[in-house]
Each structure stands twice: as structure tokens, then as C-alpha cells.
Amino acid sequence: MQQLLTTALGGLTLGAVYAAFALALCLIWRSTRIVNFAQAPMAMITTYIALVIIDAGHSYWTGFAAALVSGLLLGAVVERVVVRPVEGKAEINAVILTLGLFILIHAVAGIVFGSRYRSFPAPFGVRGLTVGDTPVALTGFGVFTVLAVMVVMGLLVLLFRYTEVGLMMRAAAFNQEVARVLGVKVGRMLTLGWALAALVGSLSGLLIAGGSLVHPAYMDSVVVYGFVAAVLGGLDSPVGSVIGGMLLGLSLSAVSGYLGSELVPLAALVILMAVLLLRPGGLFSHHAERRV
Amino acid sequence: MPTTTEAGEKDPAAAADGRGGPRRRWRSSVLPRHLSLAVLGLLAVTVVMETTGSFANSQLASMAYLGIAAGGLTVLTGLNGQLSLGHGAFMAVGAYTTALFLDGEPPALPLPVVLAAATLVTLLVGAVVGVAAARLHGPYIAGATLALAVAVPGVVLHFERLGGEQGLGVRMPETPVWVLDAAYFVTGSELDPTKYVAYIGWAALVVTYVLLANLMRGRVGRTWRAVRDDEVAAEIAGIHLGRARVLAFVVSTACAGLAGAVMAMAVRITAPSGFSLTLSLTLLSAVVLGGLGSLTGALIGSALLTFLPHLVTGLGTDAGLTDVRAAELAPAVYGLTMILVILVAPAGITGTLRNLWRRRRGVA
């Protein structure tokens, strides 16, 4: 029973992190119909930026903010410089491009930051909380992780549903030409989409790193799991991404605890294929019209 | 993808033949041409192999297995438009099959049969995955094969028989005496095991490329291109989309299986860490660098990936970088080149050269 609870709570925090990452993928997918395989190394770089700032003696929150801001900038720069030329071209070009970026950022991080492990601080404590007298396997930072992801998801929903910028971003994503003749500055919206996505990606990087160890490859496993989570949720919906992430976190945590950690990637593959083949629109789609 | 990237798509010789005679003659002229190229290639390989040292031979063996896998991948990605990030996983299937069949003293099966078996087993696995993959597109197929690439090493760890993290040693059977004699008779030098594996690799590569080249030129190749270029049009033309996709996937994974078999023999071990995501990405960068859809490109790409890291790391060390930093230079160069190729020269090296050549001759 206790093991079940611990596994579940662990899965929930882990799921929140996948959810954040899936949100980032979803944002980019919404704005440019590209899956950004370089999301993980981008987040890794911004986490290192935060670490450098924290190690220089500044507070955790300064580093946190710096990572988010640099994520925003990095996303915008990557979209403008690298991705813009392949937008609207064959899908495969964009995929290869982001994979190239994946390899490049990785190597550059190895050169700049070295490949040793470093610990990354976490606010709100990394010791399990106690409710009454019963200890529960949830840390202050874990609670923060889940809340942060929920808040970000909420903000994104508000942004897309109720603001003009959100509407313009969606219009630009769905139909560039129509959006243009209606006066939407499409290029700017795409840049904004990438920038926001990279910001959310940076957040996921910070949440994974918090209270744990970082090295240039620490986000690599999230590439696959974040993608699976996004697909579970339908790739198009922020809420779906978050639910997908949570479900995946719980399932993988259970697989790792009860079947063996070596089977976790296989479980992710099975879940992904099952969803793609049985419910191509994701678990929460109303109309299964997505072409996968 | 621009159609101009395909090997010899607009080769003047073939085009001339196609126009000049009835269809039968066009078809029959392709095979001899490929075969004579193959013989020429084998001779060139022999000359290179005999005039270079053992280390170069071992590098050539690596180039051979990368080349075989890249050839298969370029057919899938360049010709049929499906992207696989999981070809490393299929190489693992071929490699483990080889390791299992060669286990035993003497091995239960002769070497060519083992190679064929590895290809066949991988082909079957590929068929299963291909049926699922054929229903996916673009980023979805990329993501699914990515998950496959990550999952396979875990599966290997799960089964004790496969040796866990340490993997299985690959016992290379003794080189048959008649081969040693024949090799000595032809080349005048001893055939050491390294060279033997390199020859096997290149023989496998040449056979694979001749088969692939014929497929690409024939009806099957046209079907694949049609599916890639315009699904709707292809379907209207009576092409069964799913079948074409699965076939491309199966052919491509069979190549990966054969490549895995050669790799197992060249590396002498199959372990999960040998089939990391890096391997799959390496293959992809080989075909992108060389030029998608071109066998020559795949070969050039695998040559680059075999010889470039060595060169770049050397340059880095000479420039005074620490070993650790110099070692990161090679992937940095790949990554950058992949990006630049897509942005500047999406046709890859072969495509770009061909375009330049055409422009110079005023054909285009």
C-alpha cells in the first residue's frame, strides 16, 4: 500500500514534468506544425544558465527567472534563424533540422559546461512532507512542480481562448494566408509561439533538475516521454498535454516499480503505438480527424 | 523533397536508353550496368584494402556496415518519405541474431547463411513495425521510431539470454582455408581477420546496393516515389499506399539487419549501449549529408561519418583542446552540418554536386 502510494506520488511529480514538456511541444506544434526534437537540449542549456547564475551567488529565483527569459529568447532566435526557412516545406526537413539542433546543442553544452554531474537546488525543501504523523512521499518542491504546471496550463488556456494575441497565434497556426489578409503578423506569431514554447520547455527543465543532478544529457529521456505525453493528449491541446503527461508519469512509475526499470522505454513505446493506432486524435479528442 | 536528389534519376545514359528503345531493352540495360559498376567497385575496394594498413581496413569495415544501413534508410526516407529514427534498433536485431547463430564451436551455420538469417529475422520484425508505421506520418512516425530506438536496449536487458548490459561476444568463425588460399593467390598477402570481415562487409554492401539500385529504378521505386510525392495522386493511380509503405519499410529494415550482422562481426560484441539513439541519429545524418534518396549519397555520408570524427577530434586536440572537449567536437560538427545541409543544400552532397554539374553543362 505504502509502495503504491509512493509510486503514485512519484509518478505524479514526474508526470507534471512530462506535462510541462508536452505543453512546450504542443505550443510549437500549434504554431508551426513542427515537433521540436531539440526542445530537450534547449531546456538543458537554459537550466545550465540558471545554474551558472545560482552558483555565482544569486538566489534560486534569479536563476529561475533568467532561465525562463533565456528560454524565451532562445526560442525566438531558433525560430527566426533556423526554423523559419523550413516552415511550410516537407515535414521531414523540419524534423531533421531539429534533430541536427539536438546534436549540436548537446555537443556545445559538453564543450562549454563540461560533462560532469552537478546538483541543482530546489526551493520549498526536498524532504518528504508529513501529514499529521504519516510521512508522505511528496516534497515541497514536488507540490510546487505540480502547481507550476497547472498554473502554466491555465495561463495558456486563458491566452489562447480569451486574448487577441492567442487568437492571432491560433489563426496563424491554422491558416497562414487567411491570417495574413486579416492583418495578423504571421511571422511574429510564429516567433512568439516558439518563444513561449521554449519558455515552457525551460520550466520543465528547471522542474526536472530541481533537487536532482544535471549533466548535458539529463533531459534526453524526456524527449521520448514528453513526446508520448503530447501525443496522448492529442498534440494540439494544452489541457490534453497535461493530462497525457500525468497519465504517462503514473504509468511509467508503476512499470518501473513493479515490472523493472529496464522496461520503462518499452512501456512508453507500447502506450504510444496503442494511442496512435487506436485513437489517432489522442485520448481526449472529440473527432478523430487528425492525420497521424 | 526535390526529386532531383535521386541517384541517376535523370541520368542521361538511362534516359537515352529509355527513349531510344522499347521498354524491355531499357530494363535489361540497367542490371548489367549496375553489375559492372559493382564489379568495378569491388575491384576498387580490393585495391584500397590491399594497399592500406589494418586500421584502415577496420575503418572500411565500419564504413561498410554504416553504408548498408544508410542505403536502406535512404530508400525509406528519400524515396518513400518515411523518416525512421529507429534504424539502430533494427541493426540491434540483426546483430543479436548474428551473435546467437555464431555462438557455438564451430558455429551451427555457415557465415553466408548467418548473414541471410540475420537479414530475414530483422525483415520479419521490420514487417511488424512497418505495418504499424505505415499508418503514421511525419513527426508521428519519427516519434514512434524514436521510442523504438530507446526501447530496444531495454528489452535486451530484460532477457538474460541476451547477456544484459555486457552483451554477447561475437565469435568470428575461423576463416576457411580455401578463402585464405584464394585471397593469397589473388592479392599476394595474408588475409587477417580484420580484413576478412571488411571484405565480407563490402561484398554485402555491393550486393545490397545492386539490389537496391534495381529496385529503385524499377516499378517498385516509381511506386515509392509516387507515394512520397503525392499520396492522393498515387492512390488514384491505383497504388496501394499501405502496401507500398510497408514494402519500403521492410526493404529498409532488411538492410539494417544485414548491417547489424556485419557490425556484430566487425565490433566483435553486441551490447545494448552499442545501439543507442546516437547510432540511429548517426545513420540519419549520413543519409542527409550525402543526399536523401541517393545510394551514392548514402555511401559518401557513411564515409564521412567513418573518417570525419577521427579527423575533427585530431584537429581539436591539435588546437589545444582537452581530450574531453575535442571529443565533443565531432558531434558538434555533425549537428551543424545537418542544419546547414537542410538550410543551404537540401539535396545533400550528391544532389548539390549534380546540380552544379548540370548547371555547368547547361542541362538544367
Add this chain to the structure above:
Amino acid sequence: MFDVRDLTTSYGPVRALDGVSFTAREGEVTAVLGANGAGKTTLLRTASGLVRAERGQVRLDGRDVTRAPAEDMARLGLAHVPEGRGVITELTVEENLRLGGLHRPARARRADVERICGLFPVLGERYDATAHVLSGGERQMLVIGRALMAAPKVLLLDEPSLGLAPRIVTQIFDLLRSLVASEGLTVVLVEQNARSALSIADVGVVLNLGKVVVQDEAAALAADEKVRHAYLGF
């Protein structure tokens, strides 16, 4: 007033528009007619800045807008309804309408929405539905309504009748006619369906291979058997 002078556009080596000149007068419907590939759609796309003009001028109320980017056209008073209707099916009716009035102040926009739902009651009924569920005719109403949200001076319509049942076409064209009368719009209507177009147009411009071959009062064109046979196919 919408004025095109010597407008020339090429796609690579292919010249799609070749020195086209005409004027669409305020409060009138100008029908641009011609066969497939005559350059009609290119004309609208060039006028709205989606395609770069090689030569010539586009003027809106006397102001040169040839080089203005497509994103600024709506603000300058030109609304372009592209071919294939251009409803963003993933968004709701309401969101589509809101997109039309991006540069307008919020209060004016709310009033406009009410007015447009009055003009097209069906849009009011389906206000919160995804545009995906609308029929062809309803989608056409939605895009026209969305274009009106920008309070344009000039409305460019590309093949509004495409794929619609004749009864719906008539309905939409009648609506258009009454809008021109009530709002004082300048409409440039690109149509293959020349007979219907001329029935509501004031002026007709006939394009062939990127050039203007005839321009005249709509009634006169409809009566000219030679032109009808050569270019209009009825």
C-alpha cells in the same frame, strides 16, 4: 475607389499578369471574369500584397498601396476573401468573426458583430460552434461577414460561388448586392461563373492570359455574343 495600373506579376518565367489596368468605382460591383488560368486570382493576390507585383500600381482611394505588406491591407481598408473561402475551420464562428476586426476598437467590434449577425442570422445561431460544422453556404456567409468586420472600403472576393448550389449562389449574390447599396462598398468580384456575376455587377473586366481583353458595363458585356463565346463560356 480601387485602381489598378499596369499591374504585372510573374511566377518564375511565367507571366501571370501582364499590364492589367482598370478602376473599380465606389458603390459598384466590378466583376473580373475569364477562363481558368487567366490571371484572376493572381490579380487579387497581387492587389492584397500576398504576391509581389513586378511592375505597376495598386491604389486605394488614391493612395499607393502596391508595396504594402498583406498584413497591413486590412487596416488600409482592403478586405480580401481568398479562394476556397478561407474559413478557419478549427476556430469557432465567433473567433472567426473576431479575427476580422483585429485593428478595430473593441466597442466598434462588438457592435459590428451584432450587425453582422443581423445580416446573416445563421451566424448568430451558430455563434459558439466550430466553423468546421458549417455548410458551404454558411461558410461563405461567415467569410463575407468576417471581411465586413474590418469595415473595409474595398472588398475583394475570389470565386464565392465555387462549389455552391445555384440557389445558394443566388442568395449570396443578392445579399452582396444589397450590402453594396447599404454600405457603399467597392466590390471586386472574381468569378468563373460569368453569367451570375454579370447579373449583379455594374462593370465587367475580362482577362485572358494575364491581359485585359475587354472592359465594359456589365449589361453590355452580357449582351455581347462575341465576348460571351470567346471568353465567358455562355
Add this chain to the structure above:
Amino acid sequence: MQRTRRFRRTTRLAGLLTAAALLAACGAGGRPDDGEGKAAPDAGITEDTIKIGGHFPLTGVAAPGYSEIPSGHKAYYDYVNANGGVNGRKIEYVVKDDAYNPTNTSTVTNELVLKEEIFGMVAGLGTPTHTAVVDFLNAEKVPDLMVSSGSLMWGDDPAKRPWTFGWQPDYMIEGKIIGQWVKENMPDAKVGLFLQDDDFGRDGEAGARKYIDDQIVETVRYTPGNTDVAPQLAKLQAADVDLVLGFNVPSYTALSQLTAMKINFRPKWFHSNVGSDPALVGALLARFSEGKVKGSAGLLDGVLTTEYIPGTDATDSEWLKLWQKVWDAHGAEGELTNYRIYGMSQAYTFVQALQAAGDDPTREGVVKALEKVGSTLEGPGLAPFRYSEDSHLGISGMEVVRLEDGRGEPLTPVLVTDIGDAPIEEDDSAAKDAPPANGIPDVEPAS
């Protein structure tokens, strides 16, 4: 059409000509009998240099930590070279990156042996990686010394791998020593195993089970690369484990400590030597030690582990002073770490082996010398090597220590044993070895 035909004719002609030329050039007679021929006893060695090589993960997931080992080697060789080298020969250490991928290991080993023509492989790292090349090295008769891994494979069967030598205590004897200590000192503890899912975990488990099979109530394994170990620890927690034996690498020591904190799991910890590096783990955990004394390894206090060479915590050890001196003079960027000390300690042994092989070392000479005098070499190791004609296994024992304030406090004398059912005995004989004044060993030639 013209072109095609001409092309085809040329092709055929060229093919025939080449074949004919090749036949004519070398088709003379049969093949001479296969002789010894291949082993080049003098490869890699000249009058004034000796070139050796090693493969390490400098990139990728295994690089953190391990990539520092070769820098320790290099620093010590530079130190020796600056002091005249070994018998006038300067040592050149060629390091290649294999990213902990056996495929790459095979490639870079080919490069080292066939192209760089190294005299010997020294300290090649990793079990799966080195497994890929061990047969090749033996077939090529290249000395394969001081493999950086505690697998039994490097030394338990010298007949099969005559050219390969281990260096560090193998995981099995470590498991035995730990098992016996637990049996004697914590007989009532419910033990849980936290194992890396490879030979390291497996051999360690086998050793420990020889003594405490009945005390072990739960076994969990983690896969390197998967950094979420909460499910594994939850399983141990559910089994009411009160002593966790960890056969894991240092990053996973840090991760398991952090995770245990998260899930309120407070057992006693016993980490194998590989995973305990108090300096590294302590530094990693220092951030989370919640206001304890200035950056101390508070979280590691009370953790049990073993030691077989003095590390950075042994501040009064003469060896550490030597390593510090060497690192300050010849080290690369960064501080002296236990990984670097590990590398320097191996380098020290290599220099001894080279000296033992005499003025004109040959590949075979080094191997013979190690077999002959290896067990008597004095060095930083707390226990002697087991090198002999029958065993190429490395250091024979270790002491059990408890970490306090980032230092290991010995709980036992040095315990030595061997694989199999060999008994565990106390042997402090090698622990008192002190480095020579100039920091360079002086071993008499073995023959």
C-alpha cells in the same frame, strides 16, 4: 545511347584489365604457412619513448566522472617524464573517447593498436566496452593492463586472456567483505540490495550472498540512464529494509540519497567503493544538506563504504600529498578528484610494471614481470595485488569505513580475500606503504 555503350565497354575492359593485372602481379604460388609473424614485440616503444593508450567515455551519459580518470594518468606520466621518464623513456598516453559504447571502443581500439601502434592498453574503462576488445587485444598480443572495471573477467582466467590484467578489487571480493561485515556487525538487519543492472551489481550480489543470503529481503535494480529511482526505493521501503547495500555508481548514490529523502525512507546505507566517493557525492549533496556546517557532506554522514586506495579525504596520507603535488604541477584544469587519484594510482602501477620489465621492455616482458613480481609491488593500494601466473586479478582487499564529515573512518583493518570460497583475512602489510621521496617508484627488473 552512344555514351552508354562506350561507358559499358570501358567498364568491362577496365574490369578485365584490373583482374588480369592483379592475377599476374601476385598469383605466384601458394600461401606460406601461418607463422607467428604478427606480434611485434617492439611496437610502441623506441629508445626514448613508449606509447600507450586507453579508451574512456569522454562524451555521453557515462562521461561525468569517468572522463577525469585519464587526466590523472596524464598528470602522473607528465610528472614522471619531467623527471627523466622510465629508463630514459618518456611515456605518451593516447586517450580515445568511446562514449561508453562498445562499437566505438572497438573502433578506437583498432585505431590505438593498428594505427597508433601502442605498446599496451592501459586502464581501458568499462565492462561492456572493454569486453568488446579484450579478445582482440589478446589475439594481437597487446598487453592489456589495469582495466578500469572490477569485473572478474580481467583476471580469473589468465590461460584464456594471458595479456589482460585487472587492477581494482573485483566486485565479488568487495561483496564478500561487505557481506561478512554486515553478518558480523548487523546480524539482525533486514538488507535490501540496490544494484546497477549489469555485472557490477551481479558480482557484488553474488559476493554478498555468500554471507547474508538469509538477511536479504528485497533486491531492486536500476538501469543506468533512468534517473528516476523512486519506484525502486519505494519497493525497498515497502519491504521494511533497514540496511541498503548499494552496488551503484556515484551519481546514483546521490540520486538514491535525494530520493530517499523525498519519500521519507531512512535506512542505513552501505555503498560499495565505486559509488561512495565522499568528495564527489558530498559535493553533489552539499546543496541539499539544509544548513549543516559549511558545505559538509552532511547527508552522507554515517554511510558505510569501503576503501582500497587513499582518496581526497585521507588528508594526512603521504600518497595524497604526492598526488596533490603532481596535480598542481602537471594537472589539467579543475581540482584533484578521486577519479584523478584513481588514474594516478593506476599510472603509478604502470610505471612499476614498466620498471619491472627491465631496461628494454617488451610486450611479453611486461606481462611476465607483472606475473612474477606483481604481488610484491608497493603502492597506494591498501592491499597487495594478486598478480601471479594463475591470477591476473588486482588489489586483493579493502577496509570497511564509515563516512563522517566527508572522511572515511576505518571500522576494520584491511581485509583481504579472493574470489570463490577463499576466506577473508586481515592483512595490513600493504597499507603502510609510503611513496618514495621523489614520488617515482623504483622497482628492480624482475629477471
